[in-house]
Amino acid sequence: MSETKNTFTLDGQPVVFEAGQTIMNAALAAGHYIPHLCHHREFKPHGSCKVCTVRVNGWLSASCTTPASAGAKVESEAPDIQEARRRIVQMLFIEGNHFCPFCVKSGNCQLQAVAYHLGMEDTSLPHRFPSRAMDASHPDVVLDRDRCINCSLCVRASRDADGKDLFGLSGRGIDTHLVVNSSTGLLKDTNIDANDRAIQVCPTGALLVKRRGYEQPIGERRFDAQAIECEFESKY
Amino acid sequence: MNAPTEQPARLTVATCSLAGCFGCHMSFLDVDERIVELAQLVTFDRSPLTDVKHCSERVDVGLIEGGLCNVENVEVLREFRASCRYLVAVGSCAITGGVPAVRNKFTLESCLREAYIDAPGIDNPHIPCDPEIPLLLNKVRPIHEVVRVDYVLPGCPPPAEAFWELLTALIAGREPELAYEHRRFD
Missing domain, CATH: 3.30.70.20 (Alpha-Beta Plaits)
Known part of the structure; x- marks a missing residue:
């Protein structure tokens, strides 16, 4: 599998990353949403909320601070991770x-x-x-x-x-x-x-x-009709 | 010749309000004409809608709105829980304490003083202590902190569609599944 040089899998799907990119940033850039709260792509990662926890080669880790590595097996939407x-x-x-x-x-x-x-x-x-x-x-x-x-x-x-x-x-x-x-x-x-x-x-x-405050009526606010993952999946 | 087919037992549904505003009950009634259909599928038991004050021995589904702000709320909740096979926490107050829990930032004494002693325009200022009036709890609490809860309907109030989904699912013997737009905290 020579193409795994700059690729990891996220829930079985290949994600290409650039050198130095975190799992979170590579996933978001590829249009995959990993839930997060303390992460923002404009700012240095903080790694404190742990909402973005994923399993990397069997180990739980905050995806916003973990560097992407070639061939890594990353699980994000496993039932136990979602429950956590x-x-x-x-x-x-x-x-x-x-x-x-x-x-x-x-x-x-x-x-x-x-x-x-x-x-x-x-x-x-x-x-x-x-x-x-x-x-x-x-x-x-x-x-x-x-x-x-x-x-x-x-x-x-x-x-x-x-x-x-x-x-x-x-x-x-x-x-x-x-x-x-x-x-x-x-x-x-x-x-x-x-x-x-x-x-x-x-x-x-x-x-x-x-x-x-209350500038948009209920039904027209940011997350009323569209779930947060749709926003990230369409933006990148 | 035709043997009467055995009808499945009708579910019994009770409703109850604690420290809430009855907004959840009003939203339930927003199922509009489907209430007629529902009345053919379930038997209503204790409820402000029926004016029945206590549950029958066996209630299948108990919908309860409001949180716990006084000792009577706790007593009613425990009795209701004991009567209901499935207890459903309905709305923000039952689930989180809701608007009444805003007072949790303050001591109970300061709340009572503000309302009955210090507020402007009060004649004969004193804190009511009639035994007929249930004692207030120090903090307003959501109901899951006192009894086991089987299902929840989030929202302030939950939309009528959420009530409909919950009840039709339980009637059909499946797990309720709320659509994204019917699963709101406000």
Whole structure:
């Protein structure tokens, strides 16, 4: 099999990769969706949410941080992997305070869309109902930590795209939380702008632009008619 | 000459509301005229729709909306669970606590103070403590934290099509399968 030099198989289908590419980026470039939340093709991988876990030659590994290797056998949609992903997303839901029925981001939320993709219908675990501080101090931007899943996309986008370095993750384990890089720790004392990439890449409704919401009627939102995998399979 | 063919036993369906808004029940009624068809296939038992207050001894499918915000909700849920072969958690409040669980950010005392003592325009401010009024739980809880749940219908409310799929599937003896557009968290 000489053609396996730059090829691995994803659920039995050959995927060609370029040197240095991760399994995730090679799969997405070839039009194969692997569910993910903390990954974004514009930014360095973080490998923290584990939703993109695949089995590479028998070993579980985050596909967003694992380099593609020639001849690797990658399993993504095996029932046990999908079940583990569903459990991870359920844990993200019960760990925070995700009130989908009235959330501004509902219908456009990637956390919700990944849950739909994985066939998640309920949370099944005890809810934590944590008490987290909201930062509504800035005139144009609000940070609702109830909805934050600590994916660090805003941290990377603010540092690498906006050039502002406004966010960071602090604490460990269950106490991990998003912090704002200003003298007061509040958004009002930063130079964040409503057009910042950091806000746009938030997969949930944790970072939102004020005075904008419910702009599309139910039925016309991003994930109402089309599942998230369709978006990725058609875009690349 | 024709021997009467044995009719399959009709499923008994009960419905119940805890800390919810009855929106799920209203959505159920959005099956519109199919309710007539359904009434020929199932027997309705305890339900706000029938005004029957307690379940018969044997109920096949129990649909329950709303979460748990007080001790009466817990008592009703346990009784309902004990009566139903299949318990279905219906809607966001039953599944996650829903809108009533927004109060979980605050202590129960601060919620009661805000509502009955500190709010403007209150005459004779005091926190109600009549024994007729069920005691509130410290936190609003989804029902799966107290009883076993067999099926769920997500949504706020779940669409009528989801109710229809669930009930027609159980009547036909197959597993319900909700279409993408009928499996929503909002």
